[in-house]
Amino acid sequence: MPCCRRGRALAAFLGLILACLAAILPGGPRTASAATELTLAVVTTPGSAQHVCAERFRQLLEERSHGAYRVVVHHSGTLGTETEILQQLQLGGVHLAIITLGVLDPFVPEVKVLDYPFLFRDAAEADRVLDGPTGRALLDALERVGLKGLHFSENGFRHLTNNVRPVRTVDDVRGLKIRVLESTLHRELWRALGANPTPMGWPIYAELQQGTIDGQENPLWVMAEYRMPEVQKYLSLTGHVYSAHADLANLAWFNGLPQADREMVMQCMADAAAYQRAYNRQKDADYLRRLREAGMQVVDAPDLDSFRARADALRQSGLFADPRTRDMLARVLAAVGRQGAE
Numbered sequence: 001m002p003c004c005r006r007g008r009a010l011a012a013f014l015g016l017i018l019a020c021l022a023a024i025l026p027g028g029p030r031t032a033s034a035a036t037e038l039t040l041a042v043v044t045t046p047g048s049a050q051h052v053c054a055e056r057f058r059q060l061l062e063e064r065s066h067g068a069y070r071v072v073v074h075h076s077g078t079l080g081t082e083t084e085i086l087q088q089l090q091l092g093g094v095h096l097a098i099i100t101l102g103v104l105d106p107f108v109p110e111v112k113v114l115d116y117p118f119l120f121r122d123a124a125e126a127d128r129v130l131d132g133p134t135g136r137a138l139l140d141a142l143e144r145v146g147l148k149g150l151h152f153s154e155n156g157f158r159h160l161t162n163n164v165r166p167v168r169t170v171d172d173v174r175g176l177k178i179r180v181l182e183s184t185l186h187r188e189l190w191r192a193l194g195a196n197p198t199p200m201g202w203p204i205y206a207e208l209q210q211g212t213i214d215g216q217e218n219p220l221w222v223m224a225e226y227r228m229p230e231v232q233k234y235l236s237l238t239g240h241v242y243s244a245h246a247d248l249a250n251l252a253w254f255n256g257l258p259q260a261d262r263e264m265v266m267q268c269m270a271d272a273a274a275y276q277r278a279y280n281r282q283k284d285a286d287y288l289r290r291l292r293e294a295g296m297q298v299v300d301a302p303d304l305d306s307f308r309a310r311a312d313a314l315r316q317s318g319l320f321a322d323p324r325t326r327d328m329l330a331r332v333l334a335a336v337g338r339q340g341a342e
Contacts, residue, residue, distance in 0.1 A: 035070040040096040041085045043202055045076045047225055049280055050098040050245060053153040057096075057247075057272035064264055071096075081201030083182055090146045092250050100155055101244045102183035107145045110328040111138055111246075112185040112319065117311040118304070119336060120242040123154075123281060129335045130244060138328065139246070148249040150266055153273035154280050155219050155243035161232040162215030163208070166299050168236070170194065170306040179204050179216040188319055189241075190217075193310050205231060219243060220287040221280060229294035236299040240307060247273060 040058065042050035051073070058071035079085050079094065082103045089097045105112035120126040129135055130152040139149025160167055162176050174194040180186040182199045190197035198213055207213050208231040215232065222228075223235070247269045254262060292298055320326045 039094040053276035060268040102181040110325040113329040148254040150269040153245040154277045157239040169303040224287040
């Protein structure tokens with residue numbers, strides 16, 4: 001992140017710390033005449049999956065609390081990268097955040113199991129697992145690092161773009177410098193596939209434009225909203241990872257709320273996530289059409305078996321050596337009817 005952007009993010013963070021202290025210290029609670037202001041951070045721009053969910057949550061909470069809460073959504077990276085937002089969330093500098101799940105794996109290693117390659121056959125299967133006891137167990141694990149997992153919203157199935165050549169089989173990935181999430185699993189996945197993975201925060205338009213990296217992998221909405229056809233030529237519909245968003249709160253703040261308010265915050269986020277998932281899926285075909293019309297060359301049916309064969313080696317890697325992570329991987333694989341990790 002350039003120095004000026006880091007400076008702005010730091011100044012905004014310090015201001016938010018003071019605002020949060022005013023909200024939780026004696027003399028600072030909400031009254032009938034003054035709404036309690038909550039901060040919700042996302043790294044992406046208006047129109048993005050995170051922002052759609054954040055705005056829907058804002059609307060629902062303000063309506064259902066009859067104005068007792070006012071939610072301010074900070075977007076477009078004004079509070080830093082997703083890793084920096086998570087750190088601020090832990091410290092109480094922000095109350096809520098919507099974060100790409102993969103970024104959480106350095107904080108709570110077992111969450112990486114949901115980014116296991118080719119885990120979910122479709123969105124319906126992802127919903128069943130994420131909204132069930134396995135998903136709740138993963139959200140509850142975040143409490144170890146001071147985070148309250150409220151719900152999962154959707155990023156989407158990730159696909160590969162690059163500027164070097166069409167990717168039709170896993171062999172075509174060899175040597176490509178691919179931007180990946182700041183996640184151990186994503187880094188090791190792309191290394192196993194033969195790429196040169198480069199962990200990097202978002203956004204990355206300038207790095208793609210300058211040729212610092214050859215490509216990236218993301219859901220279709222990201223490619224459309226962030227103008228990927230201007231800086232990327234080839235798109236392969238690999239769908240290699242279903243990427244969820246974790247809808248989070250600062251644990252101490254959340255636990256300090258009255259029981260009725262905790263339930264209201266949870267329900268508002270669950271309803272906002274359901275709204276956002278439906279919105280995302282309804283627009284997916286349109287996003288792909290826009291990318292084609294903008295000139296991207298699309299490989300509609302890459303050889304996914306070649307990708308799966310290479311990616312399956314991850315199951316035996318050190319990524320899942322931690323007992324909690326290994327047990328959670330076995331639990332998730334069982335939930336989708338696949339053999340557990342040996």
